[in-house]
Each structure stands twice: as structure tokens, then as C-alpha cells.
Amino acid sequence: QVQLQESGPGLVKPSQTLSLTCTVSGGSISSGRFYWNWIRQPAGEGLEWIGRIYTSGNTDYNPSLKSRVTISVDTSNNQFSLKLNSVTAADTAIYYCARDGYGSDWLPFDYWGRGTLVTVSS
Amino acid sequence: DIVVTQTPLSLSVTPGQPASMSCKSSQSLLRSDGKTSLCWYLQRSGHPPQPLIYGASNRFSGVPDRFSGSGSGTDFELKISRVEAEDVGIYYCMQSLELPRTFGQGTKVEMK
Numbered sequence: 001q002v003q004l005q006e007s008g009p010g011l012v013k014p015s016q017t018l019s020l021t022c023t024v025s026g027g028s029i030s031s032g033r034f035y036w037n038w039i040r041q042p043a044g045e046g047l048e049w050i051g052r053i054y055t056s057g058n059t060d061y062n063p064s065l066k067s068r069v070t071i072s073v074d075t076s077n078n079q080f081s082l083k084l085n086s087v088t089a090a091d092t093a094i095y096y097c098a099r100d101g102y103g104s105d106w107l108p109f110d111y112w113g114r115g116t117l118v119t120v121s122s
Numbered sequence: 123d124i125v126v127t128q129t130p131l132s133l134s135v136t137p138g139q140p141a142s143m144s145c146k147s148s149q150s151l152l153r154s155d156g157k158t159s160l161c162w163y164l165q166r167s168g169h170p171p172q173p174l175i176y177g178a179s180n181r182f183s184g185v186p187d188r189f190s191g192s193g194s195g196t197d198f199e200l201k202i203s204r205v206e207a208e209d210v211g212i213y214y215c216m217q218s219l220e221l222p223r224t225f226g227q228g229t230k231v232e233m234k
Contacts, residue, residue: 047171047214049223062222096170105177108161108218112170 002026004097004113012091012120018084021076022097022113029076030055035100037109038071038082040093048093052100053080087120094118124148124217127224134204136234143229145215146199150197159219162191162198162200165228166211175215177202207233 008020022036029036038050051061053071061069070083084091094115101107125148135141151159158178163171173182175191178198189204202209212228 036218046227047216047225049225064222082174098170101222104217105180107173107182107222108216109163109171110173110182112172115170 002099002111004099004111004121006095006097006113006116008116008118010119012087013122014088014120017085018082018087018118018120019023020082020095020097020116021079022081023079024099025078028075029073029078029080033102036071036073037100038093039096039098039109041096041115042090042093050082050084050095058117059074061104069116087119092118092120123222123226124151124220126153126215126217126224126226127233128213128229131227132230132232134232134234135202135209137207138204141200141205141209141231142201143213143218143231145193145200145226147196147198147217148221149200150195150216151219153219155157157219158194159190160193160198161218162189163214164211165208165213165214166208171214184220186227205233 003025005023010020010089035052037052041047051071053059068085073080096115097113098109099111101110125137127146160178162175165171179191190201192199212230215226216227
């Protein structure tokens with residue numbers, strides 16, 4: 001059973017960089033056809049897709065955040081990471097990592113982490 | 123970006139009774155291979171979303187068969203044949219045809 005777990009600081013100061021890691025267990029992050037995603041949800045609001053990284057390392061980002069986002073993968077530790085720079089209070093949210101699986105077709109967000117709350121405040 | 127709109131925003135349901143909700147996209151979600159890029163998720167309070175439906179009408183593994191998805195093009199529906207207490211939460215539809223992936227604003231389901 002694939003499991004994802006987010007980790008990282010719960011408090012980030014304005015203008016600094018938010019850094020989160022998603023650790024994948026129950027399967028190799030680099031085998032198979034998978035996309036590894038980051039999604040966020042401000043308290044009481046809806047879901048926003050941030051971006052993704054493919055098994056090969058190719059990335060796609062939401063244009064609304066593209067200038068501030070970097071997603072990378074660390075296959076040796078079975079992890080992928082999110083960096084969001086120049087944060088403001090508007091970046092305060094629960095951040096989720098999630099996988100796109102593949103069976104007979106793509107399975108968007110078939111596995112999710114539990115989420116981690118990141119607050120931007122001085 | 124493709125805009126996804128859900129109705130109603132809230133729904134009060136009776137246990138054992140059916141329920142349905144709608145999702146509309148600003149453009150067709152039909153792919154060139156004939157498949158449709160529309161998914162449904164349920165988010166229970168305090169939990170991450172859990173997958174229900176992909177390809178507009180296919181249940182993810184382990185999803186009870188009381189959940190069914192239908193629709194094509196720009197109009198989609200999620201039906202629950204007999205609502206159970208554990209079905210309370212917010213239901214989101216999402217398009218995966220184009221990047222960025224976009225979600226509807228959600229339909230909040232509560233028990234009467």
C-alpha cells in the first residue's frame with residue numbers, strides 16, 4: 001500500500017521560502033508511470049493544484065505560482081519536495097502531496113498524504 | 123484555465139435516500155482517445171480528499187458501488203444511490219484534461 005507523508009516547518013516568515021518534503025513508502029518513486037503532485041487548501045476554502053513532477057524529473061507548474069515554485073525529486077530517499085519562495089499570508093494553507101497512478105488510464109490523485117499546515121506569519 | 127462549477131453548494135440528505143450533485147466545465151473534457159478527464163473526490167472533515175471517480179464514470183479501487191458518476195462533454199453528475207452517515211463531507215469535481223488542473227468549489231453534503 002502506497003503511503004505519502006508531508007514534512008516541513010509549520011511556520012514560515014513573510015518573504016522567506018516555504019520548503020516541504022513528501023516521503024513515499026510502499027513503492028519506489030522512480031518506478032512506473034507516476035506523477036507526484038503538490039496541492040494546497042487554505043482553511044475553509046477549496047483546492048488548488050500547485051504542480052507536479054514526473055518519474056523522469058520533468059515538471060509542470062500552475063501558471064499562477066510558476067514564478068515562485070520549484071518541485072524536485074530525490075530518488076535515493078524516495079522523496080519529492082516543494083519550494084515556494086517569497087511567501088505571503090496568502091500562502092497559508094494545508095499542503096498535500098498526492099500521486100497520479102496509472103492503470104488502464106491515468107488515475108489522478110489516487111493516493112494522498114495527510115497534509116501539513118503551513119502558516120506564514122512574522 | 124478551465125473553470126469547473128458545482129451545484130448545489132450544499133445538500134441536505136436523508137440516510138438511505140439517493141442524492142445527486144452536478145459539475146459543469148467551461149469546455150469539453152473529452153480527450154482525443156475518447157476518454158473523459160473528470161474526477162470526483164470526497165473530503166471528510168479534517169481529512170485529505172479521497173478519490174471516488176475517474177474518467178467521469180469509473181470508480182477508484184475500493185469505492186463502494188453506491189457511488190456512480192455519469193456525464194460527458196461539459197456536464198457531469200455524481201449520484202449516491204443510498205446515502206450513509208459516512209458520506210458526509212465536501213465533494214469536489216476536478217478536470218484533468220488541461221494544466222493547470224482545476225477543481226470545482228465543492229458541494230457540502232450534510233445529513234438531515
